[in-house]
Amino acid sequence: DIQMTQSPSSLSASVGDRVTITCRASQGISNYLAWFQQKPGRAPKSLIYAAYILQSGVPSQFSGSGSGTDFTLTISSLQPEDFATYYCQQYYTYPRTFGQGTKVEIK
Amino acid sequence: EAQLMESGGGLVQPGGSLRLSCAASGFAFSNYAMSWVRQAPGKGLEWVSTLHGGDDRTYYADSVKGRFTISRDNSRNTVYLQMNSLGAEDTALYYCAKEGRASGSYPSYWGQGTLVTVSS
Numbered sequence: 001d002i003q004m005t006q007s008p009s010s011l012s013a014s015v016g017d018r019v020t021i022t023c024r025a026s027q028g029i030s031n032y033l034a035w036f037q038q039k040p041g042r043a044p045k046s047l048i049y050a051a052y053i054l055q056s057g058v059p060s061q062f063s064g065s066g067s068g069t070d071f072t073l074t075i076s077s078l079q080p081e082d083f084a085t086y087y088c089q090q091y092y093t094y095p096r097t098f099g100q101g102t103k104v105e106i107k
Numbered sequence: 108e109a110q111l112m113e114s115g116g117g118l119v120q121p122g123g124s125l126r127l128s129c130a131a132s133g134f135a136f137s138n139y140a141m142s143w144v145r146q147a148p149g150k151g152l153e154w155v156s157t158l159h160g161g162d163d164r165t166y167y168a169d170s171v172k173g174r175f176t177i178s179r180d181n182s183r184n185t186v187y188l189q190m191n192s193l194g195a196e197d198t199a200l201y202y203c204a205k206e207g208r209a210s211g212s213y214p215s216y217w218g219q220g221t222l223v224t225v226s227s
C-alpha cells in the first residue's frame with residue numbers, strides 16, 4: 001500500500017499568514033493527488049485534484065503543487081474560515097490512502 | 108448540484124450486520140464511481156470501498172474485505188454498503204462520496220455521513 005505522510009500534524013497561524021502543508025507519498029503517484037478540507041462536525045470538502053487543479057468554487061488563496069512523491073498545499077493568505085483540518089489522498093492506485101491530516105489552528 | 112444522503116447507521120452489537128444506503132441526486136448517477144469513506148471518532152479519514160460506474164468493478168480496504176459489500180441500484184440512484192461481522196473497530200461516521208469519473212478517481216463530493224456504533 002502507498003503510505004501518505006503529511007507534515008506538520010498541526011500548526012498555529014494568524015489571519016493573513018501564508019501556510020504550507022506538505023504531503024509525501026511512499027512511492028511515485030504521478031499527479032494523482034487530492035486535497036480536502038474538513039471543519040469540525042462537517043463532512044470533508046474537495047479542494048484540489050490532480051495535484052494542482054482547484055475544485056469549482058474553491059477560493060484562489062488555495063493552491064497545490066508537486067508531482068511524483070512530494071506535494072504541497074499552500075494557503076496564500078489565511079482567512080478565518082480556513083481554520084480546519086486538511087487531508088491529502090492518493091488516487092493513483094487501490095487501496096486509496098489518506099494522509100493523517102494537518103490541523104490548522106488560530107494563533 | 109450533487110446531493111448525497113446517507114442512512115442506515117445506528118447501534119449494532121459486535122458480530123452483527125448493518126446496511127448503509129446513500130441516495131444520490133443532481134448528477135448522472137450511473138456515470139460515476141461511488142465510494143464509502145469512514146472516520147472513527149477523533150481520527151482521520153479511512154477509505155473503505157469504491158464501486159466503478161459502467162463496469163461495476165469493486166475495491167475494498169483490507170480491513171473490511173470479506174465482510175463488507177458495496178453495490179448500487181442505478182434505477183434508484185442509490186449506493187449501498189452491506190456490513191457483516193461488525194466489530195468495535197468499525198465504529199465510525201461513514202461518508203458516501205461521488206468520485207470524479209466512472210472509473211474512479213478522487214471523492215469530488217461528500218454526503219454528511221451516517222454514524223455506525225458497534226457496542227454491546
